[in-house]
Amino acid sequence: MLYRSTRGRFGPVTASQAIKLGIAPDGGLFVPTDPVTIENPDRLINSTYQERAEAILQPFLTDFTGAEVRECVQSAYNTVRFDTPAIAPLYKLAPGLHLLELWHGPTCAFKDMALQILPYFLKKATEKTGEDAEIVILVATSGDTGKAALEGFRDVPGTRIVVFYPEQGVSEVQKRQMVTQEGGNVSVVAVRGNFDDAQSGVKAIFTDETVKADLAIRGYKFSSANSINWGRLVPQIVYYFSAYLDLRRDGEISPREAVNFVVPTGNFGNILAGFYARRMGLPIHRLICAANRNNVLTDFIRTGVYDRNRAFVRTISPSMDILISSNLERLLFELTGHDDRVSRWMEQLRSSGCYAVDADTARAVAELFWSDFADDAETINTIRNTYREYGYPMDTHTAVGRVVYGKYRAATGDATKTVIVSTASPFKFNESVSIALLDPETVSGRTEFELLEILSGLTGWVVPPGLRNLDKKPVLHDTVVNREEMKDAILRILRK
Numbered sequence: 001m002l003y004r005s006t007r008g009r010f011g012p013v014t015a016s017q018a019i020k021l022g023i024a025p026d027g028g029l030f031v032p033t034d035p036v037t038i039e040n041p042d043r044l045i046n047s048t049y050q051e052r053a054e055a056i057l058q059p060f061l062t063d064f065t066g067a068e069v070r071e072c073v074q075s076a077y078n079t080v081r082f083d084t085p086a087i088a089p090l091y092k093l094a095p096g097l098h099l100l101e102l103w104h105g106p107t108c109a110f111k112d113m114a115l116q117i118l119p120y121f122l123k124k125a126t127e128k129t130g131e132d133a134e135i136v137i138l139v140a141t142s143g144d145t146g147k148a149a150l151e152g153f154r155d156v157p158g159t160r161i162v163v164f165y166p167e168q169g170v171s172e173v174q175k176r177q178m179v180t181q182e183g184g185n186v187s188v189v190a191v192r193g194n195f196d197d198a199q200s201g202v203k204a205i206f207t208d209e210t211v212k213a214d215l216a217i218r219g220y221k222f223s224s225a226n227s228i229n230w231g232r233l234v235p236q237i238v239y240y241f242s243a244y245l246d247l248r249r250d251g252e253i254s255p256r257e258a259v260n261f262v263v264p265t266g267n268f269g270n271i272l273a274g275f276y277a278r279r280m281g282l283p284i285h286r287l288i289c290a291a292n293r294n295n296v297l298t299d300f301i302r303t304g305v306y307d308r309n310r311a312f313v314r315t316i317s318p319s320m321d322i323l324i325s326s327n328l329e330r331l332l333f334e335l336t337g338h339d340d341r342v343s344r345w346m347e348q349l350r351s352s353g354c355y356a357v358d359a360d361t362a363r364a365v366a367e368l369f370w371s372d373f374a375d376d377a378e379t380i381n382t383i384r385n386t387y388r389e390y391g392y393p394m395d396t397h398t399a400v401g402r403v404v405y406g407k408y409r410a411a412t413g414d415a416t417k418t419v420i421v422s423t424a425s426p427f428k429f430n431e432s433v434s435i436a437l438l439d440p441e442t443v444s445g446r447t448e449f450e451l452l453e454i455l456s457g458l459t460g461w462v463v464p465p466g467l468r469n470l471d472k473k474p475v476l477h478d479t480v481v482n483r484e485e486m487k488d489a490i491l492r493i494l495r496k
């Protein structure tokens with residue numbers, strides 16, 4: 001399997017090269033040149049998560065041997081790193097409605113599903129391509145990717161990692177997780193701005209020839225741990241298959257019965273993996289894209305017009321506070337049959353913040369995807385009601401999914417069995433979850449760290465080890481920069 005850039009001016013390259021580069025030098029994203037199909041997925045019904053992962057990953061990583069893929073899978077998905085042998089368990093909330101819990105990894109959000117394995121892919125990729133430069137992983141984060149990448153890459157030989165996060169755009173727990181990060185090869189920098197500022201800044205650094213030249217002299221090369229890296233996206237395909245196979249195994253669906261997935265969406269990486277799973281033959285009826293008030297994707301899916309010219313809203317689901325959803329570029333490239341219209345749209349997005357796709361492409365999007373959004377009040381109500389009705393505490397992002405699923409049912413009447421992708425542990429966004437579940441007197445004046453314990457007492461769920469004692473750890477990273485200073489910050493860090 002080879003990979004080419006969505007901007008059409010780079011590739012084809014091997015999976016190793018695509019993973020090592022992260023983003024294509026022409027500014028595009030790597031996609032597989034050919035479709036992959038998984039024959040008879042039902043043969044994996046009684047397999048473990050690890051066995052399923054091997055079967056799904058191998059056809060995308062054809063320059064890796066079977067033994068190498070297995071080694072990566074075993075190193076990432078085990079009970080040292082995940083708190084359940086199921087890795088990504090399904091929880092049956094109600095008849096025909098399941099939650100796919102993707103937060104059992106070390107940082108309590110779904111980013112671990114990919115970022116636990118990406119460092120192993122990257123290590124193999126650098127070996128295969130005979131790389132002797134040190135790889136610098138540049139990360140822009142809306143909160144969860146940063147910590148997951150730091151955990152994945154800390155002290156990995158031959159790598160450095162630099163994370164940029166929006167100073168005001170992450171929860172207290174998320175921030176503490178990052179600024180207390182230990183490891184000899186890690187740096188964390190706050191940016192005065194929002195996630196889009198951080199992401200655009202990182203993308204600009206990737207394609208800045210003077211920075212690249214400066215670093216090459218010092219023996220460094222950039223790569224990415226954001227979902228613009230194919231190596232981040234491909235492990236996410238696995239859990240769509242795994243969820244489906246669990247439903248089959250548990251007798252919840254009949255052979256070939258199609259299901260819906262509801263995906264709380266920001267950068268469009270998670271839901272895009274669902275799109276690829278469907279292309280590979282997984283019976284998915286609808287992919288329901290759940291947004292918060294930064295609902296640029298909802299508008300796009302409904303109208304074919306992508307317009308980021310709108311106020312950026314800070315919400316209680318901060319990992320989805322994004323107006324430029326990078327991975328949409330891959331979807332459009334696939335839906336147009338790898339056409340260079342996509343380059344033009346992306347150029348329009350860059351220059352005017354807006355583009356409109358042609359009618360055929362808009363129709364293709366709307367046939368498969370459906371979207372709506374939830375505001376903060378709806379999100380809080382849903383956390384409260386879900387807990388009252390089922391005793392299940394949801395995080396804010398998952399709750400956005402549940403609100404939007406309710407709107408989908410009401411709008412379409414579609415009774416297809418549905419999986420809501422649960423992207424974070426409720427403890428990770430515990431201030432909002434506490435507001436939903438506790439009375440105001442209990443919440444007021446308490447820190448997020450006190451609330452963790454109270455929530456644990458209420459729900460009987462244990463506080464995940466990764467979130468315990470965060471307030472007692474020393475702050476190791478306190479640099480704050482303006483967006484224009486990101487480039488200098490990188491140079492300063494790497495010249496040290």
Ligand SMILES: *Cc1c(COP(=O)(O)O)cnc(C)c1O
Pocket residue numbers: 109110111144145227264265266267268269270271319320397423424
């Ligand atoms: C990153 C993240 C999302 C959004 O996922 P995308 O792949 O960016 O669409 C949703 N919820 C949580 C908790 C996240 O960390």
